[in-house]
Amino acid sequence: MTAIDFSQKTVEMINVVKKFGDFVANDGINLTVHKGEVHALLGENGAGKTTLVNCLYGLYHPTAGTIRINGRELNVTDPNVAIQNGIGMVHQHFMLVEPFTVTQNIILGRETTKLMGILDLSAAEKKVAEISERYGLAINPRDKIEDISVGSQQRVEILKALYRGAEILILDEPTAVLTPPEIQELVMIIRNLTQEGKSIIIITHKLHEIKQVADYCTIIRRGKYIDTVEVDTVTEQELASMMVGREVSFAVEKKPQKRGPKILTIDNLVVEDNRGIQALKGLSLELHKGEILGVAGVDGNGQSELIEALTGLRTVRSGKILLHNKEITGALPKQIIDGYNIRTIPEDRQKRGLVLEFDVAENLVLETYHKKPFSWRGVLNHPEIYQYADDSAKEFDIRPANPYLTAKSLSGGNQQKVIIAREVGNDPEVLIASQPTRGLDVGAIEYVHAALVEQRDRGKAVLLVSFELDEVINVSDRIAVIFEGKIVGTMAAEGVDENEIGLMMAGGTS
Amino acid sequence: MEAIINDIGFIIGTTLMYSTPLMFTSLGGVITERSGVVNIGLEGMMFFGAFVAATVAYYTQNPWLGFLCAGLGGAFLGLLHAIACVSFAAEQIVSGIAINFLGPGLALFLSRLFFDGATQTLTIPNKIPLPLHFLFGEGKLFKSAGFMDLVFNRFATVYLAFLLVLLVWFVLYKTKVGMRVQAVGEHPEAADTLGISVYRIRYGAVIMSGFFAGLGGASMSIAVVSRFSNTLISGHGFIALAAMIFGKWKPQGAMLACLLFGGAKGFEIFLGAKGVPVSSSLLAMLPYILTIIVLVGIVGKTTPPAAIGKIFDKSGK
Numbered sequence: 001m002t003a004i005d006f007s008q009k010t011v012e013m014i015n016v017v018k019k020f021g022d023f024v025a026n027d028g029i030n031l032t033v034h035k036g037e038v039h040a041l042l043g044e045n046g047a048g049k050t051t052l053v054n055c056l057y058g059l060y061h062p063t064a065g066t067i068r069i070n071g072r073e074l075n076v077t078d079p080n081v082a083i084q085n086g087i088g089m090v091h092q093h094f095m096l097v098e099p100f101t102v103t104q105n106i107i108l109g110r111e112t113t114k115l116m117g118i119l120d121l122s123a124a125e126k127k128v129a130e131i132s133e134r135y136g137l138a139i140n141p142r143d144k145i146e147d148i149s150v151g152s153q154q155r156v157e158i159l160k161a162l163y164r165g166a167e168i169l170i171l172d173e174p175t176a177v178l179t180p181p182e183i184q185e186l187v188m189i190i191r192n193l194t195q196e197g198k199s200i201i202i203i204t205h206k207l208h209e210i211k212q213v214a215d216y217c218t219i220i221r222r223g224k225y226i227d228t229v230e231v232d233t234v235t236e237q238e239l240a241s242m243m244v245g246r247e248v249s250f251a252v253e254k255k256p257q258k259r260g261p262k263i264l265t266i267d268n269l270v271v272e273d274n275r276g277i278q279a280l281k282g283l284s285l286e287l288h289k290g291e292i293l294g295v296a297g298v299d300g301n302g303q304s305e306l307i308e309a310l311t312g313l314r315t316v317r318s319g320k321i322l323l324h325n326k327e328i329t330g331a332l333p334k335q336i337i338d339g340y341n342i343r344t345i346p347e348d349r350q351k352r353g354l355v356l357e358f359d360v361a362e363n364l365v366l367e368t369y370h371k372k373p374f375s376w377r378g379v380l381n382h383p384e385i386y387q388y389a390d391d392s393a394k395e396f397d398i399r400p401a402n403p404y405l406t407a408k409s410l411s412g413g414n415q416q417k418v419i420i421a422r423e424v425g426n427d428p429e430v431l432i433a434s435q436p437t438r439g440l441d442v443g444a445i446e447y448v449h450a451a452l453v454e455q456r457d458r459g460k461a462v463l464l465v466s467f468e469l470d471e472v473i474n475v476s477d478r479i480a481v482i483f484e485g486k487i488v489g490t491m492a493a494e495g496v497d498e499n500e501i502g503l504m505m506a507g508g509t510s
Numbered sequence: 511m512e513a514i515i516n517d518i519g520f521i522i523g524t525t526l527m528y529s530t531p532l533m534f535t536s537l538g539g540v541i542t543e544r545s546g547v548v549n550i551g552l553e554g555m556m557f558f559g560a561f562v563a564a565t566v567a568y569y570t571q572n573p574w575l576g577f578l579c580a581g582l583g584g585a586f587l588g589l590l591h592a593i594a595c596v597s598f599a600a601e602q603i604v605s606g607i608a609i610n611f612l613g614p615g616l617a618l619f620l621s622r623l624f625f626d627g628a629t630q631t632l633t634i635p636n637k638i639p640l641p642l643h644f645l646f647g648e649g650k651l652f653k654s655a656g657f658m659d660l661v662f663n664r665f666a667t668v669y670l671a672f673l674l675v676l677l678v679w680f681v682l683y684k685t686k687v688g689m690r691v692q693a694v695g696e697h698p699e700a701a702d703t704l705g706i707s708v709y710r711i712r713y714g715a716v717i718m719s720g721f722f723a724g725l726g727g728a729s730m731s732i733a734v735v736s737r738f739s740n741t742l743i744s745g746h747g748f749i750a751l752a753a754m755i756f757g758k759w760k761p762q763g764a765m766l767a768c769l770l771f772g773g774a775k776g777f778e779i780f781l782g783a784k785g786v787p788v789s790s791s792l793l794a795m796l797p798y799i800l801t802i803i804v805l806v807g808i809v810g811k812t813t814p815p816a817a818i819g820k821i822f823d824k825s826g827k
Contacts, residue, residue: 059703078705079702079703079704079705080705083704083705089703091703095697095699095700095703095704096697096700097692097693097696097697097700097701098696098697098816099692099696100689100692100693100696104689105700108689108690108693108700108701108704108706109690109701109704109705109706110704111686111689113685113686116685117685117686117687118684118685118686119684119685119686119689160704
């Protein structure tokens with residue numbers, strides 16, 4: 001089934017070193033890819049995977065080391081050189097001009113023109129349609145980027161590379177933004193491309209995807225080359241240990257539950273989304289002390305609106321929210337945080353969780369800066385704030401442990417640790433965690449899950465909302481399935497039938 | 511009846527005349543902002559252009575040479591803005607403010623030098639010509655001071671401005687360069703990864719905007735009137751900027767917005783000429799009040815280029 005031609009090495013990176021000042025991002029990394037091979041680059045967030053491929057694509061210049069393309073040594077000074085040598089890259093954050101059409105984006109920089117630089121868009125559209133058909137990448141050349149799905153946008157990015165004649169395709173975390181069906185589609189596309197003799201380098205930290213799609217896998221840990229393995233000969237467990245450098249447990253360790261009294265009641269809640277359409281249509285839910293209640297469901301069934309209603313960010317049309325049998329519906333966010341001590345790990349850590357331009361210490365006191373000892377009569381007490389941040393960084397293992405760094409400069413996992421340190425550090429009555437492990441690697445996921453379980457074991461209530469069914473099942477004590485703005489079923493997590501939940505999530509009846 | 515028709519002709523004619531300087535400058539604004547660089551220095555560039563045009567036209571007696579040099583003068587200030595904002599990643603608003611002080615400062619300094627310490631130039635011998643006169647002779651094509659004459663017998667700059675709207679529209683939407691300008695203004699990183707030089711495109715766009723603003727100033731000082739004075743431009747550059755935003759960053763939209771603001775000016779002059787008993791100072795506020803009303807009315811309905819005002823810096827890599 002594989003299409004590898006071992007006689008042709010398309011990419012050889014030998015002993016590549018990349019330093020940023022004193023920081024060594026890549027420390028002697030080797031990578032060999034053959035024609036028709038899918039090669040995965042595996043490593044934790046911040047391990048240096050993206051740096052390595054940026055060297056290959058000419059966005060960075062390696063400090064030392066050799067790059068050979070098709071056996072010929074090449075000095076990749078900028079992306080133009082890479083493109084000319086058949087290297088294409090799909091960036092993690094798409095490089096697409098939103099108001100442009102698919103065709104315009106694909107031809108940008110290599111436009112088809114008539115006389116005097118006048119664009120010939122109809123010729124370009126024909127050509128784009130041709131390539132899209134040849135590789136089975138379905139798109140409409142005339143659609144605008146802002147109107148098409150994320151999956152389609154990714155296909156446009158791949159087409160952009162193919163249009164430039166790419167033989168070697170780099171995909172930087174291609175599945176991070178995709179829905180499960182879109183991921184399956186991408187897998188098919190990758191297989192098609194290797195059949196056509198393309199080499200694919202795929203960056204990821206999702207192990208099951210590597211098992212599914214890659215032939216070989218190179219593991220990088222903290223900038224260092226660990227090993228290159230044939231994927232079929234190793235287990236996911238082994239890959240995870242190589243990546244993190246220690247044994248990783250996929251199972252969440254939990255003590256037996258000591259379920260306490262009811263603390264939070266949501267009764268018949270109706271909430272509208274931004275377009276004024278009902279997103280929650282009479283949702284009811286009960287949360288007890290000492291339990292993790294997992295809300296399982298497919299994205300877009302009212303999860304975001306539920307969290308926003310609970311945190312006071314969205315108006316409740318009707319229904320009640322009760323804390324200790326006292327109504328708190330319509331409370332302001334500040335009241336909910338300060339007065340009721342309900343804390344949230346938000347869905348989008350970069351938009352709502354952190355002020356990216358602030359440093360770690362400032363982010364840690366975002367909810368408490370106005371209280372003693374952090375301020376006195378309106379004046380901030382910086383020594384106290386930074387002392388507190390130092391302590392938190394140690395306690396919550398935030399790396400690097402420097403409270404003066406901006407939140408922006410931390411890896412995703414460490415950003416999440418800052419948020420957890422802030423929310424959990426305030427000893428909440430109820431902790432709401434929305435998609436708390438999105439985009440994190442296994443090591444960081446393990447950490448987040450342990451933090452949630454610790455809250456539960458201390459007798460606190462945790463509401464977990466996640467699109468990852470595995471996560472909900474592994475972490476929760478009880479599972480509530482949300483579908484089209486309503487809870488369609490509640491059950492104990494232990495011994496639950498995954499298929500049954502899957503069916504309920506899709507709106508089927510069990 | 512004929513008097514009313516002629517009155518309408520008068521209003522349309524003055525509208526066209528006063529819209530022209532705004533249109534040149536506004537088109538300059540469209541080009542630079544579509545490439546992602548904010549240029550509030552249009553006012554200063556227009557001011558400087560107005561001075562250069564009148565001075566060159568006075569000394570050479572050739573209005574067209576004055577017109578061209580005004581463009582070059584504006585382009586020079588555009589170059590300064592580009593060096594500050596594109597190469598040195600300066601805050602674009604601050605650089606624009608600096609240009610707005612620099613342009614008038616330079617103009618007044620040179621004016622004192624060339625015109626014996628005066629902050630205005632002497633009257634130029636030849637204004638920008640009226641093409642219909644030139645082609646057909648005075649009063650031959652249309653009856654003098656009749657409706658058609660009032661509307662169509664206008665300075666060459668008026669015709670040029672409309673041609674330029676067409677040209678900018680064509681370049682922006684139908685050519686390779688235009689597509690790249692838009693791409694750089696929306697997503698410079700994307701353009702960069704495709705091997706397009708963001709710096710070069712932005713330099714070109716900012717310099718062009720200065721050139722156009724200079725032409726705008728010239729069409730004021732050597733066509734609408736026949737000399738430069740230090741109160742001549744007084745906010746026209748800012749109105750052109752507002753027109754560009756009101757016109758949703760599109761050449762055709764900017765044109766319509768300029769006609770609206772020019773119309774307010776035309777109406778003001780008409781009322782003044784009719785001796786309407788309203789203070790002329792109050793009448794003179796009409797275009798500016800209209801600017802505020804119109805801009806308040808459209809808040810939240812426009813989408814500027816995504817990367818506007820953001821610094822693009824490659825050096826970090």
